[in-house]
Amino acid sequence: MSKKHSSASTVIGIDIGGTGIKGGIVDLDSGEVLGDRYRIPTPTPSTPQAVAKVVKEIVDELMTRPHAPKEDAPVGITFPAIIAHGISLSAANVDQSWINADVDDIFTKELGRDVQVMNDADAAGLAEARYGAGKDVKGTVLVITLGTGIGSAFIFNGKLIPNVELGHLELDGFDAETKASASARERDDISWDEYAVRLQRYFSHVEFLFSPELFIIGGGISKRSEDYLPQLKLRTKITTAELKNNAGIVGGALQAAVHFKLTK
Numbered sequence: 626m627s628k629k630h631s632s633a634s635t636v637i638g639i640d641i642g643g644t645g646i647k648g649g650i651v652d653l654d655s656g657e658v659l660g661d662r663y664r665i666p667t668p669t670p671s672t673p674q675a676v677a678k679v680v681k682e683i684v685d686e687l688m689t690r691p692h693a694p695k696e697d698a699p700v701g702i703t704f705p706a707i708i709a710h711g712i713s714l715s716a717a718n719v720d721q722s723w724i725n726a727d728v729d730d731i732f733t734k735e736l737g738r739d740v741q742v743m744n745d746a747d748a749a750g751l752a753e754a755r756y757g758a759g760k761d762v763k764g765t766v767l768v769i770t771l772g773t774g775i776g777s778a779f780i781f782n783g784k785l786i787p788n789v790e791l792g793h794l795e796l797d798g799f800d801a802e803t804k805a806s807a808s809a810r811e812r813d814d815i816s817w818d819e820y821a822v823r824l825q826r827y828f829s830h831v832e833f834l835f836s837p838e839l840f841i842i843g844g845g846i847s848k849r850s851e852d853y854l855p856q857l858k859l860r861t862k863i864t865t866a867e868l869k870n871n872a873g874i875v876g877g878a879l880q881a882a883v884h885f886k887l888t889k
C-alpha cells in the first residue's frame with residue numbers, strides 16, 4: 626500500500642548483492658551518499674526472510690543518523706534479479722526461493738514502510754544517467770556491471786528501459802556471465818590480459834547488437850579499469866561508473882523518490 630509522502634531531500638537506498646547488503650542515505654540533489662555506507666554480509670542461505678531481516682537492520686541503523694530521512698519516507702531497494710511489478714522473476718546468483726517471490730510485499734511488511742524494488746544493474750544505470758558518466762548523453766547508453774554475474778542497464782535519452790538481461794546473452798555456447806563476469810576471472814584464476822580477451826569478445830558482440838553511444842562499466846571491478854580497459858578495442862566510447870560502488874544505492878533511492886513523487 627502506498628501513502629502520500631511529503632517532499633524530502635534524502636532517501637535510503639539498499640543494494641542487495643550475492644555477498645553483501647549495503648545501505649546508505651542518498652542526497653537526491655547531488656546523488657551523493659551522505660556519511661558512511663552500512664554493510665552486512667548476505668546471509669546464507671539468502672532466503673527472502675533472512676535477507677529482509679538484514680535489510681531492516683540496515684535501515685534501522687541508518688535512521689539513527691543526522692541526515693536520516695523522515696520516519697515514513699520510502700526506501701529504495703535493489704535486487705540482483707528481474708523485477709517486474711514488485712515480483713522477482715529470476716534468481717541467477719541468489720537463493721532459488723526468490724523466484725516468483727513478491728519482493729515488494731516482503732520488504733514492505735518487514736520495514737513497515739513503502740518500498741520500491743528494482744534490478745541492481747538498472748539502479749546503477751539510473752544513477753549514472755542522472756548523476757554520473759551518462760549524464761546528458763543522448764541516444765543509447767549501456768551500463769554493464771561486472772561482479773558475481775553481469776548486470777546491464779539500457780538507457781535511452783536518459784530514460785531507463787528496465788530488465789534488459791545482457792549478462793545472459795549466449796555467446797560461443799556459454800551464458801556470457803559464466804565467462805566474462807568478475808567472479809569468472811577469479812574462479813578461472815586468469816591474468817588481466819586473458820580476462821581482457823573475454824571482455825573484448827563480450828563487448829564487441831554487445832556493440833554489434835546495439836551500437837550504443839557509450840558503455841559504462843560498473844561493479845567493484847570498475848576501480849581496476851587500468852588493468853583491462855586499455856586493451857579493449859571498440860568503436861564505442863567506454864568508461865567506468867563515476868559513482869563506483871555507490872551507484873546501486875543511489876539509483877535505488879532515486880527510483881523510490883521518483884516513484885513516490887518526492888522528486889522528478
Ligand code: BGC
Nearest residue numbers: 705706707717746774775776
Ligand atoms: C542477473 C541480473 C543481475 C546481475 C548482476 C545476473 O545474473 O540475472 O538480474 O542484474 O546478475 O547482479
